[in-house]
Amino acid sequence: MGELESKSEITPDIRDAIRWLEGYSSIAELKVKSCSVDGVVVSTSWVVDLPIKFESVGETDSGVRSIEPVSWMFPWEYPLSAPKPTLRDDFPLTLPHINPIIEGKGVSPCIAEVDLTDLLHSSGIEAVFEAMTHWLNNAASGELLCPVQGWEPVRRDNASGLVSADTYAIREELKSYAPARYLRYRYVVSGNNHNLVLGYIETPSLGRANSVFKVKDVGILNGVRHGPALLLQVDRIVSEYWAESVKTLADLRWLLKKLQLSDAFDARLKHIMATSSPKACATHNKAGIEEFMVVIAVERPFNVIGADNPWELLPYRVRFAENSEQLADDVPVHAPLMIKSTCPAMLRSVSGEDQDAGVIPISFIGCGSLGSKMALHLAKSGKYEFSLIDNDFFSSHNNARYGSVVDDFDSIGGSKVNLVGRDIRALGVNVEQLKVDVLELGKSKPAIVDKKFRYILDTTASLPVRHFLAHRAKLTARLMHSILYGKAAMGVLAIEGKARCVRVDDLMAYTNTLCYKDDRVQKAMYGGTIARESFGDGCSSATTIMDDIGLSVLSAALAGKVNQYTGESAGLDEGQIHIGHLDKDYRLDWTSYVLPATLIIPRDTNFGWEIRVLGNIRDQIERESKGSSVEQGGVLAGMVCHLSKTIYVTLIVPAPDGTIRTPARFDIATNGLEEIFKDIHSATNGQITFLGTWHSHPTSSPPSPKDRDTYAKLTKNYDLPIVMLVHTGGRIERV
Numbered sequence: 001m002g003e004l005e006s007k008s009e010i011t012p013d014i015r016d017a018i019r020w021l022e023g024y025s026s027i028a029e030l031k032v033k034s035c036s037v038d039g040v041v042v043s044t045s046w047v048v049d050l051p052i053k054f055e056s057v058g059e060t061d062s063g064v065r066s067i068e069p070v071s072w073m074f075p076w077e078y079p080l081s082a083p084k085p086t087l088r089d090d091f092p093l094t095l096p097h098i099n100p101i102i103e104g105k106g107v108s109p110c111i112a113e114v115d116l117t118d119l120l121h122s123s124g125i126e127a128v129f130e131a132m133t134h135w136l137n138n139a140a141s142g143e144l145l146c147p148v149q150g151w152e153p154v155r156r157d158n159a160s161g162l163v164s165a166d167t168y169a170i171r172e173e174l175k176s177y178a179p180a181r182y183l184r185y186r187y188v189v190s191g192n193n194h195n196l197v198l199g200y201i202e203t204p205s206l207g208r209a210n211s212v213f214k215v216k217d218v219g220i221l222n223g224v225r226h227g228p229a230l231l232l233q234v235d236r237i238v239s240e241y242w243a244e245s246v247k248t249l250a251d252l253r254w255l256l257k258k259l260q261l262s263d264a265f266d267a268r269l270k271h272i273m274a275t276s277s278p279k280a281c282a283t284h285n286k287a288g289i290e291e292f293m294v295v296i297a298v299e300r301p302f303n304v305i306g307a308d309n310p311w312e313l314l315p316y317r318v319r320f321a322e323n324s325e326q327l328a329d330d331v332p333v334h335a336p337l338m339i340k341s342t343c344p345a346m347l348r349s350v351s352g353e354d355q356d357a358g359v360i361p362i363s364f365i366g367c368g369s370l371g372s373k374m375a376l377h378l379a380k381s382g383k384y385e386f387s388l389i390d391n392d393f394f395s396s397h398n399n400a401r402y403g404s405v406v407d408d409f410d411s412i413g414g415s416k417v418n419l420v421g422r423d424i425r426a427l428g429v430n431v432e433q434l435k436v437d438v439l440e441l442g443k444s445k446p447a448i449v450d451k452k453f454r455y456i457l458d459t460t461a462s463l464p465v466r467h468f469l470a471h472r473a474k475l476t477a478r479l480m481h482s483i484l485y486g487k488a489a490m491g492v493l494a495i496e497g498k499a500r501c502v503r504v505d506d507l508m509a510y511t512n513t514l515c516y517k518d519d520r521v522q523k524a525m526y527g528g529t530i531a532r533e534s535f536g537d538g539c540s541s542a543t544t545i546m547d548d549i550g551l552s553v554l555s556a557a558l559a560g561k562v563n564q565y566t567g568e569s570a571g572l573d574e575g576q577i578h579i580g581h582l583d584k585d586y587r588l589d590w591t592s593y594v595l596p597a598t599l600i601i602p603r604d605t606n607f608g609w610e611i612r613v614l615g616n617i618r619d620q621i622e623r624e625s626k627g628s629s630v631e632q633g634g635v636l637a638g639m640v641c642h643l644s645k646t647i648y649v650t651l652i653v654p655a656p657d658g659t660i661r662t663p664a665r666f667d668i669a670t671n672g673l674e675e676i677f678k679d680i681h682s683a684t685n686g687q688i689t690f691l692g693t694w695h696s697h698p699t700s701s702p703p704s705p706k707d708r709d710t711y712a713k714l715t716k717n718y719d720l721p722i723v724m725l726v727h728t729g730g731r732i733e734r735v
Contacts, residue, residue: 018032026129028045029411045069069088094241095144163338165295181230184291186227187291197291215425225289248332249333299311315338317331344359347379360454362387376423387431393415444475467505479504480562486525489581497597497598501597574596575595578590581591595619611646621652632695635693638688689722691721697728697729
């Protein structure tokens, strides 16, 4: 190494570290070896604790000595970057936890599970030197392989290419022993450099017999080569660690013989040559491929690092000989690195989800700003499979707050279900795309989705869609409804009760009622003017103005609520409403409501309206009636839907002072009611209105003639349908 004039002086930080190292207990000798453009090299003699039986000779059978030279390279930017250790050039390379060897760079041990710079900054320089001591002592005692940490994969010093595969799926198949399986292998070559190969092994396997891999599976399409992969499975646990040494077919055959896989390989090599070799391709007038893949599955004594599974997968790229019917022993074999492809199992692992839990089928109605984000959040958990329903097209302004970033022609008319579906499919997650208006779909398929789907999530914010789902659809899946209000200041997730005992229209009627009770809900829903702007021709090009940050915070939180419900609360019978409030500092506050089953009083020939008494209102009436010796009662308020001829009883206004209550009489006073309902109308934008009254009968008796007379008078003086309810005999009846 050459001297660096501008860095001839060792920095104070490095000097302090060297001084600390001089006093370290495992150091027998220390010398500052050189300064260069890279940093300061410090040469040390490290004392190693050998097992007793090797102390007299000073060296173990594996080649670890009682005094090991260790060089430390302190970069000039230390302590921003940690020093790195290097061992002697002839240090035994058959040991695990040695970094891939780079020619001229020495032997670099992997002494910590974390990056050394992270270790330095979290625990100090002493922890770095302690890690070196621990590593050398374990190397001497043969304990570098640790069941707690996991089995160290075979070290590949000259890895050639990258191969991706769903290693979770492959390891799952290995639970059932088979000496050999065929899979499809596709790859691309960078220029003419066959060391720069990117490959992908498709799962699941095709099967065990030669007949499962056919000539039609081989060829080149749009520059992508398609050929065979052979998965060979060892039928015993292999406890020996080795470093990669396979470079030719002869080397590969030696390894296969060692693992007792020679017969399985040879029995299939002839078929591979007959279907996939350059000569076979020429015979079938196909462009020839250059290689095929062999993957050896070796079971280790304990889980492989990073796999949570004892099966180690060793891939090899075997090159074909040009126009030869057989492969000579000297044909090149390359050892690529295998990486996990994106798949649901990987997503679950990264997300901390249970690998053994079943997949949850969920259907999204609407792939707009909210729907696209929520769908992708859930997809990335690896827990779900999807159906997407939307007939809308993407417009360039959607990029301001969409779940995907869309460019080129897709941004001027791409199908939203295709765009979101493409991203979900890229995660390896199953998705079906229905480019159709859900209202049209419902005409031929009232259930909307197949029976396997357990949940439907409507994110359209469309009133006609909500009306259809509430009144027309014949759903077997549990319906959820998510919507944003107030420029993404509030998000709502409404979840129907079991068997639709609480419907989405009940839940949203209650949400409207909350505007009278909760100022934040009122402000978000009706407290300001909705800003809209057109980004194209025509009224239909108008969109609500809100920023992506707030929408993203709420969409992630709403998706989290969905994920939480499907995992923890799916057995609840009640309906639920979760309301999240996002303030200007992006703090999120949740309030949740649980509604028991709605009481339904069906329409009949005398009264053509269905009355839906929300479960909490029914419970309140029953509580106030129970045990009372006099008639109780109050004023009913709620929503009226003329399109479906449905009345929702969502609120009870207490009877004003002056109301007469006797065992046989309930005369309600009216003072103050006008002002109360003015406030209710104002707070709810006129959605919640006066409906009628309720009262109880202490003894079980049907509605009295006086009840019917009062009902007739109310009906005569009021334009909207009037509801009068009586609690009698333990049940609620309509007068």
